[in-house]
Amino acid sequence: GAGVSQSPSNKVTEKGKDVELRCDPISGHTALYWYRQSLGQGLEFLIYFQGNSAPDKSGLPSDRFSAERTGGSVSTLTIQRTQQEDSAVYLCASSLEGRSTDTQYFGPGTRLTVL
Amino acid sequence: KNQVEQSPQSLIILEGKNCTLQCNYTVSPFSNLRWYKQDTGRGPVSLTIMTFSENTKSNGRYTATLDADTKQSSLHITASQLSDSASYICVVSARGSWGKFQFGAGTQVVVTP
Numbered sequence: 001g002a003g004v005s006q007s008p009s010n011k012v013t014e015k016g017k018d019v020e021l022r023c024d025p026i027s028g029h030t031a032l033y034w035y036r037q038s039l040g041q042g043l044e045f046l047i048y049f050q051g052n053s054a055p056d057k058s059g060l061p062s063d064r065f066s067a068e069r070t071g072g073s074v075s076t077l078t079i080q081r082t083q084q085e086d087s088a089v090y091l092c093a094s095s096l097e098g099r100s101t102d103t104q105y106f107g108p109g110t111r112l113t114v115l
Numbered sequence: 116k117n118q119v120e121q122s123p124q125s126l127i128i129l130e131g132k133n134c135t136l137q138c139n140y141t142v143s144p145f146s147n148l149r150w151y152k153q154d155t156g157r158g159p160v161s162l163t164i165m166t167f168s169e170n171t172k173s174n175g176r177y178t179a180t181l182d183a184d185t186k187q188s189s190l191h192i193t194a195s196q197l198s199d200s201a202s203y204i205c206v207v208s209a210r211g212s213w214g215k216f217q218f219g220a221g222t223q224v225v226v227t228p
Contacts, residue, residue, distance in 0.1 A: 004158070042218045042220035048213075048215075050214060093158070100210065100216075101147055
């Protein structure tokens with residue numbers, strides 16, 4: 001079956017513009033995660049969706065960041081008024097339920113460059 | 116302070132040689148520890164997962180060990196190949212947590228001919 005897919009693979013934008021990043025999780029996976037990985041750094045947790053529960057937004061760095069997950073499947077991460085420090089690789093992952101014992105499956109990431 | 120610390124930050128090894136990567140953690144109560152391999156430009160891929168009761172787990176030429184008492188883990192790569200060049204990430208989960216995974220910064224391994 002298909003893995004986690006993300007689009008676009010690369011995005012270059014100008015400072016101040018809004019961007020939308022898309023994640024298609026593995027079919028049947030109820031848990032979906034967004035992470036940010038800056039150059040040479042570890043993964044930084046952004047947001048976590050589990051089924052129909054309210055998402056855990058505790059990792060979002062500012063109110064310019066938001067995410068939604070429609071129909072329990074596809075998710076969109078939106079960054080408003082982008083800043084240069086937003087430049088990073090944004091990784092999406094999904095897992096069957098979100099338990100600590102579940103395996104996360106990662107997408108290839110979206111490389112965002114803010115000029 | 117990061118609850119998962121990895122060392123070394125990077126290392127270079129000759130093809131065919133062995134190497135060992137280290138991971139120390141403070142996550143509590145402990146549930147499980149995973150090692151991921153992340154190739155350049157790709158998402159991380161799970162190599163091994165160990166729970167509290169397991170002290171070793173192998174996946175081909177990769178062998179992970181866990182000492183839950185000292186909160187240390189290692190990943191040993193045997194007979195390295197050029198394709199082993201990647202970042203290796205240690206990830207620890209707390210018992211009872213949902214959606215919470217503590218990631219180390221990774222060790223960048225470069226295998227040279």
